[in-house]
Amino acid sequence: MPRWGMVIDLDKCVACQGCSIACRFENNTPAVSPEEALQGRSIRWNDVFPLPIDPAEDKDVYPNVTTRYLTRPCMHCENPPCIKVCPVQATYKDEEGIVRMNYARCIGCRLCTVACPYGVRYFNWYAPEWEGSLSEHLNPDRIEAPGDLEGPAVRPRGVVEKCTFCIHRLQKARLQAEAEQRDFRPDEYVPACVETCPAKARYFGDLDNPDSTVAQLNKSSRAFVELEEAGTHPKVTYLREG
Amino acid sequence: MNFPMQLPVFSFFYWLVNTPGLGGICIALLSGGAIIVGSLIVRWVQGGGDSGESETYSYPTPALHKEE
Amino acid sequence: MLKVNPRDKTRLVDPLFAAPGWRFWLAVVFLLAVIGWGASMYLRQLTYGLGETGMDRPVYWGIYMVNFIFLIGVSMAGTLISAALQLTNIEWRRPITRIAETLTVFGLLVASLQLLFDIGRPDRLLNVVQYGRLQSPLLWDANSLTLYILTSILALYLQLLPDIALLRDNCPANAPWWRRALYTRLGLGWKGYRSQWGRLQKAITVISIAIIPIGVSLHTITSWVFSTTVQPGWKSTILGPYFVIGAIFSGIGMLFIVMTLAWRLLKLDEYIQARHYRALGWLFIVMSALWFYFTYTENLTLVAEQEAYEFPVLASKLWGSYSFSFWGMVALMVVAFWIMVVPKLLPALLRRVVVFQPRFALASTGAALVAAFFLISPQPAVTHAALMDLNTNTFGWLMVIGFVACAGLGISFWLKQHPAVSSVAAGACVVAGMWLERWNIVIPTLTHPRLIPYTIYLPSPVEISLSAASLALLALMFLVFFKLFPVISIWEVSEGRVVEDAQSRVEIPLPEPNEPNPLQSWGSRR
Numbered sequence A: 001m002p003r004w005g006m007v008i009d010l011d012k013c014v015a016c017q018g019c020s021i022a023c024r025f026e027n028n029t030p031a032v033s034p035e036e037a038l039q040g041r042s043i044r045w046n047d048v049f050p051l052p053i054d055p056a057e058d059k060d061v062y063p064n065v066t067t068r069y070l071t072r073p074c075m076h077c078e079n080p081p082c083i084k085v086c087p088v089q090a091t092y093k094d095e096e097g098i099v100r101m102n103y104a105r106c107i108g109c110r111l112c113t114v115a116c117p118y119g120v121r122y123f124n125w126y127a128p129e130w131e132g133s134l135s136e137h138l139n140p141d142r143i144e145a146p147g148d149l150e151g152p153a154v155r156p157r158g159v160v161e162k163c164t165f166c167i168h169r170l171q172k173a174r175l176q177a178e179a180e181q182r183d184f185r186p187d188e189y190v191p192a193c194v195e196t197c198p199a200k201a202r203y204f205g206d207l208d209n210p211d212s213t214v215a216q217l218n219k220s221s222r223a224f225v226e227l228e229e230a231g232t233h234p235k236v237t238y239l240r241e242g
Numbered sequence B: 001m002n003f004p005m006q007l008p009v010f011s012f013f014y015w016l017v018n019t020p021g022l023g024g025i026c027i028a029l030l031s032g033g034a035i036i037v038g039s040l041i042v043r044w045v046q047g048g049g050d051s052g053e054s055e056t057y058s059y060p061t062p063a064l065h066k067e068e
Numbered sequence C: 001m002l003k004v005n006p007r008d009k010t011r012l013v014d015p016l017f018a019a020p021g022w023r024f025w026l027a028v029v030f031l032l033a034v035i036g037w038g039a040s041m042y043l044r045q046l047t048y049g050l051g052e053t054g055m056d057r058p059v060y061w062g063i064y065m066v067n068f069i070f071l072i073g074v075s076m077a078g079t080l081i082s083a084a085l086q087l088t089n090i091e092w093r094r095p096i097t098r099i100a101e102t103l104t105v106f107g108l109l110v111a112s113l114q115l116l117f118d119i120g121r122p123d124r125l126l127n128v129v130q131y132g133r134l135q136s137p138l139l140w141d142a143n144s145l146t147l148y149i150l151t152s153i154l155a156l157y158l159q160l161l162p163d164i165a166l167l168r169d170n171c172p173a174n175a176p177w178w179r180r181a182l183y184t185r186l187g188l189g190w191k192g193y194r195s196q197w198g199r200l201q202k203a204i205t206v207i208s209i210a211i212i213p214i215g216v217s218l219h220t221i222t223s224w225v226f227s228t229t230v231q232p233g234w235k236s237t238i239l240g241p242y243f244v245i246g247a248i249f250s251g252i253g254m255l256f257i258v259m260t261l262a263w264r265l266l267k268l269d270e271y272i273q274a275r276h277y278r279a280l281g282w283l284f285i286v287m288s289a290l291w292f293y294f295t296y297t298e299n300l301t302l303v304a305e306q307e308a309y310e311f312p313v314l315a316s317k318l319w320g321s322y323s324f325s326f327w328g329m330v331a332l333m334v335v336a337f338w339i340m341v342v343p344k345l346l347p348a349l350l351r352r353v354v355v356f357q358p359r360f361a362l363a364s365t366g367a368a369l370v371a372a373f374f375l376i377s378p379q380p381a382v383t384h385a386a387l388m389d390l391n392t393n394t395f396g397w398l399m400v401i402g403f404v405a406c407a408g409l410g411i412s413f414w415l416k417q418h419p420a421v422s423s424v425a426a427g428a429c430v431v432a433g434m435w436l437e438r439w440n441i442v443i444p445t446l447t448h449p450r451l452i453p454y455t456i457y458l459p460s461p462v463e464i465s466l467s468a469a470s471l472a473l474l475a476l477m478f479l480v481f482f483k484l485f486p487v488i489s490i491w492e493v494s495e496g497r498v499v500e501d502a503q504s505r506v507e508i509p510l511p512e513p514n515e516p517n518p519l520q521s522w523g524s525r526r
Helices: A018-026 A034-038 A081-085 A111-115 A132-137 A167-179 A192-196 A213-218 B008-018 B022-051 C006-017 C022-048 C063-074 C076-087 C091-118 C137-169 C177-187 C194-227 C239-266 C274-305 C311-318 C323-345 C348-352 C358-376 C381-388 C390-417 C419-447 C461-484 C490-505
Strands: A004-009 A047-051 A068-072 A091-093 A099-101 A143-145 A148-150 A202-206 A236-239
Touching (some): A004 A213, A081 A111, A202 A213, C006 C137, C022 C461, C063 C091, C063 C194, C194 C419, C239 C274, C239 C419, C323 C390, C381 C390
16 A cells, blocks of 8 residues: 655756646636635645745845745645544545545535644635636546545535645546556556646655655655644655755 | 554544544434433423422422421 | 512513513614624625635634634633532522523523534534544534533523423413413423422532533633644643633623623612622632733743744734734723722722822823824824834823823722622623633634735624624523513522521621630739
């Protein structure tokens, strides 16, 4: 059973936001109106933002700037604060370590969004809308079972959503292997952001396999995790710049 | 992350707190129990009237229960 | 056939059957209008989504949550007053137990309504039962809240039972049939036999013992919803007891307001008297002191460690975007403490001193207003520059505070003579202050997250309307309930009357003198 993890090399990242856009189209994340976005209601499962986060702290003047960029998917923590507080198990960690989100069961209490220190969980304040013909080109993939709705399926109003490491892609790769009557190999599946990244700054794979790229990079002296002090043990590792 | 989760007792405890539905059963038991106990108490209080006494009181005083 | 004391009959029973006056109907219509407005706003929120509120990312919770904590806090009064005082058999509790218990039940009902407003999918509310997961603090809250509501309804009902029977037996001939049926049905054939009384009082004792830990658990668990997260400002061990203390404090404040309203509107001079205000006032002072202690403790550790993510939360309260609500809360609490404490400290001799006369208070208030106006209003450039100097500005505001303190001194004697007015003023300060305290706990942490830019939260008209409608609903529940059932517990008051009468006839002897210690008196002359 693989344990999925990601490594993001900040030295290679050019902050092009390609991962964010790829994620948006892969996962049918709706764009909100500019006013809503200003109010902080835009949904970006994979966010790209400058550090320091508080603009008031950024006092540097060009050319002496130290601003950095961080790309942030869900950390898929080993010890996720979000799943511990969910009253209905609408969000849970599966055996492969992916923190999943069931839109069909979520009651919208938003305790998980409040509990997540990384802010990776988003709420559907209004029903999602797409402009013009965009609504005709949604990703049809979805994970569906009685009482279960996951993946890129269009979310109803009033539920929480988040990055799933493109769980539908994993499912597809598994089904393909099954159809071809062979064993599934962990390198057959990557999320859309990893596939898109033009700088090849993102690596994805099985952390339990010591020969995998992510496991090797995790041992790098440049490796660090965000907000280590929160005790969440993220499975997304960053490689420090420089 | 050195928590001894593999010990059966801890796995059982985690199963207890993590299984969806058990919380609902807990709510049902608590509220059902409260309703049953409450109505039993009310019935018990009401049943005090079957003792065939003749005098009634509009209010009690501590002396009313002295003899019991 | 239960007989009612003629004094209680004219004061408590007859008004229940009198036709409600125009003031009653006016109040009902007004409250219904506010509730209707709130209902339409709720429909709007239901139709379009929670986007109609002012909440956003990262402020995922707004004033619905603040209202929830505040209202369950207010409901703590009933538990404390009626259960704790009943168990310790404190005589002065008798006329206010009914009001306190009603406050508990209605406060809890309106509080649970806030959760309904807050969740994104109210249609899936039953998922909490179907898929409830015991690890979630929300589920602990659901358990505790259900249990608390059921127990407090039972406590209210048991305490009300003899009075319902009394009303059933004393219905005037022209009472409408449905009220007769209501009292007969709810009265459960209560006759008032000796054995019935014995059982009832045992049952009340058991419920009173049970309800105290349940009440404490609800407030503690509500704090755990926050303190079990890893968020800056929330992950604190003191939040549990802090919530309990705050709950009792705001409960007493609300009780002051409700009991005074009942006293004035229903003319209950005979039942609610100065001694109730005095006794509750002492409790209030104790809670006030505890509240200051906890507030200080909660923030002291944050100041001392100045941790990178936690300190900005506190800084925003001390001098940042939430300084207004934080210092507003502190000011309200200080004022409440002053109103309750300082008049008690003043000896009657000082009455003639000019500092303690209302005209001095008026003059000081005037001076404070003038000084504040001078500091705020636009001034000529030179004066403005001088006033903006940090030393001058600080001195100016200190002067305003000094004048306000003088006004407080001046009003103290007047407050001493009007315990009810001062209690209501202090209660109102505390109720407002405790709402702000809940706000200061919930909102600044949400607006100062770790990996999201800091924001500011302002409630939207929808949220404000729903909050106003909730308060209106609370008031309407009181209005209707006390039109159907007596606001004072008739049987408890009757018992108290007899007990006190008997006690007043007992002559308490002088203490027995001790034999002198032979060692001590050795050598002294007999």
